[in-house]
Amino acid sequence: MDDCIFCKIVKGEIPSFKVYEDDRVYAFADINPVSEGHTLIIPKAHAENLGEIAEADLMAIHRVSQKMYQAMRSALGADGVALVQANGKAVNQVVMHYHLHLIPRKNSESRLSVTSWELVPGDMDAIKVTSEKLAAVL
Ligand code: 5GP
Numbered sequence: 825m826d827d828c829i830f831c832k833i834v835k836g837e838i839p840s841f842k843v844y845e846d847d848r849v850y851a852f853a854d855i856n857p858v859s860e861g862h863t864l865i866i867p868k869a870h871a872e873n874l875g876e877i878a879e880a881d882l883m884a885i886h887r888v889s890q891k892m893y894q895a896m897r898s899a900l901g902a903d904g905v906a907l908v909q910a911n912g913k914a915v916n917q918v919v920m921h922y923h924l925h926l927i928p929r930k931n932s933e934s935r936l937s938v939t940s941w942e943l944v945p946g947d948m949d950a951i952k953v954t955s956e957k958l959a960a961v962l
């Protein structure tokens with residue numbers, strides 16, 4: 825896609841710090857890192873979100889995420905790695921080309937706010953109804 829910044833990164837028209845590449849996948853450093861080593865894994869083929877991405881690209885990205893997890897543990901000394909992936913402006917997707925964030929974190933660092941929400945018990949009847957709505961279409 826001509827006006828997509830991540831397509832331009834894949835084509836080398838915008839510079840990036842490449843971490844990994846294969847025929848389907850490109851991985852590079854996020855330039856606004858939440859922590860040291862914050863990396864994005866994207867499909868080379870443009871797809872906006874989880875609804876659009878080809879299943880083979882999705883599988884390829886997740887295979888690479890496992891390698892990346894191990895690399896972050898061994899090369900960066902990460903104690904944990906969060907995988908975050910936003911679909912749609914309602915959940916703050918800013919770049920409209922599918923991307924999986926890998927955010928490594930050490931025990932000595934502060935907790936990652938995106939994965940440390942407050943645990944507030946929900947209404948069990950409402951949870952049941954919502955679960956049934958989802959189950960009905962799956
Ligand atoms: P989103 O909020 O869409 O999940 O995240 C988009 C991410 O892309 C952000 O973390 C942002 O820092 C990163 N980003 C935006 N533009 C560029 C760029 O030109 N190069 C790189 N490496 N990362 C970018």
Ligand code: ZN
Pocket residue numbers: 825828829830831832869870871920921
């Ligand atoms: Zn794109």
